[in-house]
Every structure is written in C-alpha cells, then in structure tokens.
Amino acid sequence: MFRSLRIISICLVSFFLLNNQVYADKFPEGYPECWKDAKNAVDTNYAAMDSSKKNLGQHNNLFCPINSKVGHKFFLVDFTSPLKEAQVAWISKRIFKDALFKDTPPYHKVSYMVIDDTAPQLQEIAYSQCRFKTGNKSKFPGEETNDGCEGNKQISEHFSDWLSLNTEFEKVFLGKNYEEAKRTLLFEYLFHVLREPVTDFTPEYPVRELVIVSDLMQHSKRFSFYSHCKQGVVDKPNKCRSFENLLKKKIGAETVKKYIEDRKPKKENLKNLKVTVLYINHDYETRPGLSTSLVELWEDLFEFMGIENYEIVKQLAII
Numbered sequence: 001m002f003r004s005l006r007i008i009s010i011c012l013v014s015f016f017l018l019n020n021q022v023y024a025d026k027f028p029e030g031y032p033e034c035w036k037d038a039k040n041a042v043d044t045n046y047a048a049m050d051s052s053k054k055n056l057g058q059h060n061n062l063f064c065p066i067n068s069k070v071g072h073k074f075f076l077v078d079f080t081s082p083l084k085e086a087q088v089a090w091i092s093k094r095i096f097k098d099a100l101f102k103d104t105p106p107y108h109k110v111s112y113m114v115i116d117d118t119a120p121q122l123q124e125i126a127y128s129q130c131r132f133k134t135g136n137k138s139k140f141p142g143e144e145t146n147d148g149c150e151g152n153k154q155i156s157e158h159f160s161d162w163l164s165l166n167t168e169f170e171k172v173f174l175g176k177n178y179e180e181a182k183r184t185l186l187f188e189y190l191f192h193v194l195r196e197p198v199t200d201f202t203p204e205y206p207v208r209e210l211v212i213v214s215d216l217m218q219h220s221k222r223f224s225f226y227s228h229c230k231q232g233v234v235d236k237p238n239k240c241r242s243f244e245n246l247l248k249k250k251i252g253a254e255t256v257k258k259y260i261e262d263r264k265p266k267k268e269n270l271k272n273l274k275v276t277v278l279y280i281n282h283d284y285e286t287r288p289g290l291s292t293s294l295v296e297l298w299e300d301l302f303e304f305m306g307i308e309n310y311e312i313v314k315q316l317a318i319i
Contacts, residue, residue, distance in 0.1 A: 039067065106140055107131065113189075119188075191265060194269050203269060277298065
C-alpha cells in the first residue's frame with residue numbers, strides 16, 4: 001500500500017513539474033512561470049492609489065518581473081497644440097482601455113511622457129508600470145493562469161489593481177488642461193527617449209515599441225515645419241519641401257543634417273525597436289493635403305536615423 005502511495009505521489013509531482021515546464025516553454029525567456037516565482041517574482045508591492053502623487057503613489061516597476069526585462073512600450077504624447085474632444089477620444093482608444101492590454105503582452109513595461117514646452121532633459125515620465133496578465137486565454141504567451149502555481153482569484157485581483165491604476169491615470173493624463181506651447185521639440189524628444197538611460201528604454205529590453213502621438217509639426221528656433229511645409233502665398237502650411245532640402249538648411253554655423261547626425265541615437269540604441277506614429281489631424285492649423293508630404297518627411301527621417309521598423313497611422317479628418 002505504501003509503495004502504491006509513493007508511486008502516486010511521484011506521479012503527481014512529476015505531473016506538476018512537467019505541467020510547469022510545458023507552461024514555461026510557451027513564453028519568451030524572462031517571463032516568470034508564476035507571479036510568485038522563486039527566481040523571478042513579479043513585484044506586486046501595490047500602494048494606496050493617490051492621484052495627487054507622482055505615478056499615482058506607485059513605484060516605476062510595479063507589476064514587473066524583479067529579475068528580468070521582457071519588453072517596454074513607451075508612449076510619447078504631444079500636447080503642444082490644443083486637442084479637440086474627438087482627438088482626445090481617438091487617443092484614449094488607441095493608448096488606453098482595451099487597446100492597451102490587447103496590444104501589449106503581459107509583464108511588458110508601459111510608460112507615458114508628455115511633450116509640452118518643457119525641454120526633454122527636464123521632462124519626467126508621467127507614469128510607468130508593467131502590464132499585469134489577465135489570467136485568461138489571449139494571443140499572448142504566458143497570459144493564462146498557470147494552474148500549477150497560481151490561483152485565478154489572485155491573478156484576477158492583481159489585474160484589477162493594474163486596470164484601476166491605468167484607468168485613473170488616463171483621467172489625470174487626458175483630463176489636464178495643457179497650455180499651448182511656444183515650441184514643439186519633436187526631434188529632441190525622440191532623440192532623448194532613444195538615447196538617455198534615464199527613460200529606461202534601452203536595448204536591454206528584447207522588445208521595444210515607441211509610440212509617438214503627435215501632429216508631427218516640429219517647431220523650434222532652429223527649424224520649423226510651419227515654414228518648411230509652406231509653399232506659395234498661403235497663410236498655413238500646405239506642402240512640405242523634401243527631407244533633402246531640410247538637411248541643407250543652415251542653423252547658425254551648422255546645417256540641419258549636422259544637427260541631426262550629432263544628436264541621433266547610436267545604431268546599437270535602435271536594436272529591438274519598433275516606432276509607431278499616431279498622427280493627429282490638426283486641420284485648423286494646416287491646409288488639407290499637407291499630411292502626405294509631412295508623413296513622407298518623417299519616413300525619410302526614420303530611414304536617415306536607421307529606424308527600419310516603423311508604422312504611421314493617420315487619424316481620420318474631423319468634420
């Protein structure tokens with residue numbers, strides 16, 4: 001009898017070990033097998049939510065694996081021009097709510113930074129945390145509860161905490177009244193996020209996506225698309241000159257080409273990177289038809305920088 005019980009016990013232990021191994025093989029390296037993984041636990045040190053505090057009172061690595069970096073999605077959102085209600089709604093549906101957890105794998109870090117009148121070196125990340133898993137089946141490996149070492153109730157509770165934080169941050173982020181800026185340093189913010197370790201968006205992450213939400217109208221004392229994208233006798237930008245033309249433009253003792261070459265990120269900083277642009281339509285500031293030449297200008301910039309994996313998604317015109 002004791003021998004039979006011993007055999008049964010060995011079989012059960014083997015089953016659970018095999019089950020966990022099969023589960024672990026389903027997702028990329030660095031994913032915790034369980035949220036309480038002995039070697040790589042998920043940080044669930046959740047604090048009381050406080051919308052008046054930085055990061056809602058949470059630390060930047062909440063819900064992240066303690067000993068690994070599996071991915072980072074970084075949202076860079078341009079608030080330098082006033083946004084209409086329809087634009088805010090479009091942004092909300094693209095970077096928050098269902099779109100966020102349906103398009104972002106579990107345990108990938110999610111960060112948000114505002115583009116306003118602040119110099120990028122002085123700008124702080126508005127919010128950062130990792131996307132906790134739902135416990136349900138999805139297109140992402142590692143999304144489901146690992147029955148060998150996790151409980152559905154605990155997973156559900158942690159996901160609910162993550163969702164509540166993200167929903168509250170959306171209200172703070174999109175509900176704030178941003179003042180119209182005197183400049184739009186898109187190039188500088190792009191270079192800052194890709195170059196500076198302080199943003200925690202380095203190639204240490206095997207998967208990275210930078211999402212830029214903007215009307216793409218670079219505007220500074222050095223060079224401005226409000227002049228570069230204005231041809232003929234018109235009051236508003238209507239068509240951009242070529243990227244080659246922009247590179248030749250003089251800014252003080254150097255050209256735009258020299259300015260970009262000296263400041264763009266190194267090739268190694270572009271590894272594991274995808275750039276997605278959510279192009280906001282600002283018809284009240286420009287003339288219809290500008291978008292085609294403006295998008296081509298940015299496509300040429302990405303290629304000049306060495307960014308090969310990119311996508312530009314245009315917002316529909318607001319009637």
